[in-house]
Amino acid sequence: MPSAAPSRTASGSTTPLLSETTALDVESGSTTPRTPGSSTPRTPKERTPLPxxxxxxxxxxxxxxxxxxxxxxxxxxxxxxxxxxxxxxxxxxxxxxxxxxxxxxxxxxxxxxxxxxxxxxxxxxxxxxxxxxxxxxxxxxxxxxxxxxxxxxxxxxxxxxxxxxxxxxxxxxxxxxxxxxxxxxxxxxxxxxxxxxxxxxxxxxxxxxxxxxxxxxxxxxxxxxxxxxxxxxxxxxxxxxxxxxxxxxxxxxxxxxxxxxxxxxxxxxxHPRKLAEQSLRRQLKQVQAGKGVLGTALSYGTISEHEPGEVGPMRPTIRELERQAREPAPAKDKxxxxxxxxxxxxxxxxxxxxxxxxxxxxxxxxxxxxxxxxxxxxxxxxxxxxxxxxxxxxxxxxxxxxxxxxxxxxxxxxxxxxxxxxxxxxxxxxxxxxxxxxxxxxxxxxxxxxxxxxxxxxxxxxxxxxxxxxxxxxxxxxxxxxxxxxxxxxxxxxxxxxxxxxxxxxxxxxxxxxxxxxxxxxxxxxxxxxxxxxxxxxxxxxxxxxxxxxxxxxxxxxxxxxxxxxxxxxx
CATH class of the missing domain: 1.20.1250.20 (MFS general substrate transporter like domains)
Structure with missing residues (x-):
């Protein structure tokens, strides 16, 4: 299956799909960037930068x-x-x-x-x-x-x-x-x-x-x-x-x-749960401002005409992001x-x-x-x-x-x-x-x-x-x-x-x-x-x-x- 293409905003600039951007692993508390289909954030021997x-x-x-x-x-x-x-x-x-x-x-x-x-x-x-x-x-x-x-x-x-x-x-x-x-x-x-x-x-x-x-x-x-x-x-x-x-x-x-x-x-x-909430809130603000990872072409619950579903996995809508922001923690993380x-x-x-x-x-x-x-x-x-x-x-x-x-x-x-x-x-x-x-x-x-x-x-x-x-x-x-x-x-x-x-x-x-x-x-x-x-x-x-x-x-x-x-x- 071909990889998902980047979406285009009204200004002509491109923004990556949410699935290609930084995702927060709520279960493990990791903030490591991951790509679609990846099972681990990095190779075991790669040293994480120390804060x-x-x-x-x-x-x-x-x-x-x-x-x-x-x-x-x-x-x-x-x-x-x-x-x-x-x-x-x-x-x-x-x-x-x-x-x-x-x-x-x-x-x-x-x-x-x-x-x-x-x-x-x-x-x-x-x-x-x-x-x-x-x-x-x-x-x-x-x-x-x-x-x-x-x-x-x-x-x-x-x-x-x-x-x-x-x-x-x-x-x-x-x-x-x-x-x-x-x-x-x-x-x-x-x-x-x-x-x-x-x-x-x-x-x-x-x-x-x-x-x-x-x-x-x-x-x-x-x-x-x-x-x-x-x-x-x-x-x-x-x-x-x-x-x-x-x-x-x-x-x-x-x-x-x-x-x-x-x-x-x-x-x-x-705290992993608090980091997840902060990440979701940032994504939501970016989307609502038309500058985020979803671009301006995505509406509440609709599919962008510039991005047919067959080009890649369906991206979350604004309503889904709002729901995740309200309930960010999976049950097993309680x-x-x-x-x-x-x-x-x-x-x-x-x-x-x-x-x-x-x-x-x-x-x-x-x-x-x-x-x-x-x-x-x-x-x-x-x-x-x-x-x-x-x-x-x-x-x-x-x-x-x-x-x-x-x-x-x-x-x-x-x-x-x-x-x-x-x-x-x-x-x-x-x-x-x-x-x-x-x-x-x-x-x-x-x-x-x-x-x-x-x-x-x-x-x-x-x-x-x-x-x-x-x-x-x-x-x-x-x-x-x-x-x-x-x-x-x-x-x-x-x-x-x-x-x-x-x-x-x-x-x-x-x-x-x-x-x-x-x-x-x-x-x-x-x-x-x-x-x-x-x-x-x-x-x-x-x-x-x-x-x-x-x-x-x-x-x-x-x-x-x-x-x-x-x-x-x-x-």
Missing amino acids: KFQLFILCLVMLAEPVNYTQIFPYVNDMCLRLGYARSEKEVGFISGLIDSLFAIVQLFTIIHWGRLSDHIGRKPVLICGLCGGTFATILFGFSRSLWLTILARLLNGALSGNLVVCQSIVSEITDETNEAQGASFPTSPLPAPTSSDCAAAFALISLMWAIGVIVGTSIGGTFSRPAEQLPWLFGTPFWETHAYLLPCLLAACISALACVSALLFLRET PMSYAQILRSPGVAKALASAFMMMFINQAWDVVFILWAYTSIRLGGLSMSPLELGYCLASAGAVGACIQMFLFPRIQRATGLVLYPWLLAIVGLQFAGAPVLHWWVSLWGVDRPRGELVPSTYVGAVGLLWLGRVAAMIFPLNFIVLKKVAPSKSTVASTYGVAQVCTAAARALSPWFVSSLFAVSVQHNLLGGDLMWAVMLLLTAGAVAFTWDLSKRVREVERAREEREQEGRVES
Whole structure:
């Protein structure tokens, strides 16, 4: 059959047929040009151009949440004592653990709805809402001088922080198997010969920005808390003495505000259904203006006299385009219910693993801050907020390098087998902390806060750097979730369910480990080391549970491939 000829407009110019122009694959979310009769948009090995500027804006958006979340870590224990939230150093763990948990507690009940909402109204509006809310809540936290206002600010910050699940969805939608490696190596040159395992690289970008956020947030919190004392030549006024923890909150809020403005002006919508609607609306406007792909010769429901039907396939009429614009989403693109997602093969195992992974890692992050701040006599290291902030920032820098350069190569070589081994590394941290305290106590248990022997810094930084190696499990967990996700059209909903599990872990873990540490110190249980022993046992259990995770994921992938093959044969 001869190919369809281009239509001629009243001015004599030619415009291609709609079937020859860019078509939007609603099912897959692809915007790749296709020609009639083509079954795939491009050859598998052709590399899709990477939207680097969009990735840059997305990185700025992803930076805001970890900065807001971590900037309180260096000073939260000092804040509880200074503002009278805790009556003594022994009780600090109960209050600071509560404050740390509140962010994740409320996020537990809201994160899945943010992901679901982004599946319906698009990714960009949800991101903007989260950034605005985070900016306001962080400023409110800085002005708070009562426990109840501090709690309210932390609750608001958690309730309005749904951006991570949306960012995960955007990364999935703007990358494919040909450029996911570029997404991770951005802004460096592309990695050669991308394979399906290169999705590790694209998702490592999320962990990379979290690591950078830790650097920025903890540096801000450690350097600019109590500015009237640490920087008296700039902030030696009664206002900054009264609001001793406002300055780091203001700086963190500025980063959120900058990310919000950048996303509002430059970030593009990536949701497949929204892209389909935008494409159809553009086509309709072009047709109605007489400049579109149909030309001016096509009327409502009629065939152009310049273009007989036998020259090619019938083109859609204006009424058909209007109907598609009103109902752009095919039925099979509708989001699955939560029950359907949970019943999908491999999802329950992946969600349980995500919960354990987050619980163990969050427990270490929280208890290290409390333990390092606690005096040596009570089992800690007696660090000042400034020293603690610098130690955490150095760990964030190491983590950024690991995520950018080391993780993609290790993951390509090992695959998901790496998952339980990374959990085991956290067990080494729990075992090493009491050893470091024993060593530090040999040099005296009554040393003033902040006046530590050099070996204290070496040991503390070593434990933190070990944790950055273990943090490679976070992008690995994203890969697990992507591989077991039921369908492409429910990516955000699947990540939302996973975020509920990890938010539950982030809610329970700080309170559990901080309270257990405080009880161990108060009652000298197991020589004050009961908390370390309990967390070591829990880590061992998590390693045992996730030992066969990679095998389960491979089974899910094989089953999906078999179903797809059967579907192709039937069609």
